[in-house]
């Protein structure tokens with residue numbers, strides 16, 4: 436990466452970028468974690484540059500919140516790729532077998548060199564708050580990594596033994612300066628809410644959901660319109676006007692917690 440591009444980054448992201456560029460040299464493969472609801476927008480092009488030609492397994496995390504039929508399409512499009520729910524051990528069961536398949540050729544190479552006992556090292560990388568640490572915890576069967584529902588909880592690289600011969604490296608999330616899917620990243624919680632106008636965000640989300648799942652908005656709010664929804668719920672300001680800000684928070688919370696059903700915003 437040339438330094439002109441790196442200088443675009445805010446300080447802590449630049450540090451993350453450098454750390455990933457360094458760590459990539461120490462690993463045999465990478466699990467690139469995407470959000471199953473927004474596989475396009477959650478794929479960091481910069482990470483692609485860092486991964487280069489290393490074996491890569493794509494993980495569509497938060498599959499519990501995504502539309503299963505859309506996930507099935509993405510699994511085919513992005514292969515080798517598995518779907519996962521990072522918060523439970525049963526939700527990550529496809530990952531280890533997929534990694535072993537991905538690394539079979541390399542393993543054989545090591546065995547021929549008499550290094551069969553060598554442990555395989557896999558980096559887990561992706562945007563902030565996509566579930567990297569949760570996935571690793573579920574794979575390791577213990578609470579090895581700190582997880583929290585906000586970006587930038589994992590600050591330093593952390594190793595964790597998943598099983599005999601397989602070690603995984605947790606990494607801090609990497610965003611890039613001007614993500615094209617900024618709106619989708621914000622509604623799914625990868626970018627801090629405070630950076631964006633909540634009402635605008637909720638309005639855009641309602642418009643988009645109105646196009647894909649209109650009946651769900653009708654069922655929950657009686658309308659696809661923010662102001663109408665606020666009035667319908669009796670969310671009012673002192674003068675009797677609709678409290679759109681309060682309604683916007685409710686809509687975003689409903690979406691993020693799955694109360695609007697399983698939703699995928701991007702299809703292949």
Ligand SMILES: Nc1nc2c(ncn2[C@@H]2O[C@H](COP(=O)(O)OP(=O)(O)O)[C@@H](O)[C@H]2O)c(=O)[nH]1
Nearest residue numbers: 497520521522564565566567568569582583584
């Ligand atoms: N619904 C759901 N929530 C998840 C899943 N994986 C992670 N989370 C939640 O997403 C938030 C961020 O997880 P974390 O592992 O800290 O993300 P990281 O920043 O990528 O390491 C936490 O609140 C997790 O409980 C998943 O598959 N489904």
Ligand SMILES: [Mg+2]
Nearest residue numbers: 567568588589
């Ligand atoms: Mg983390």
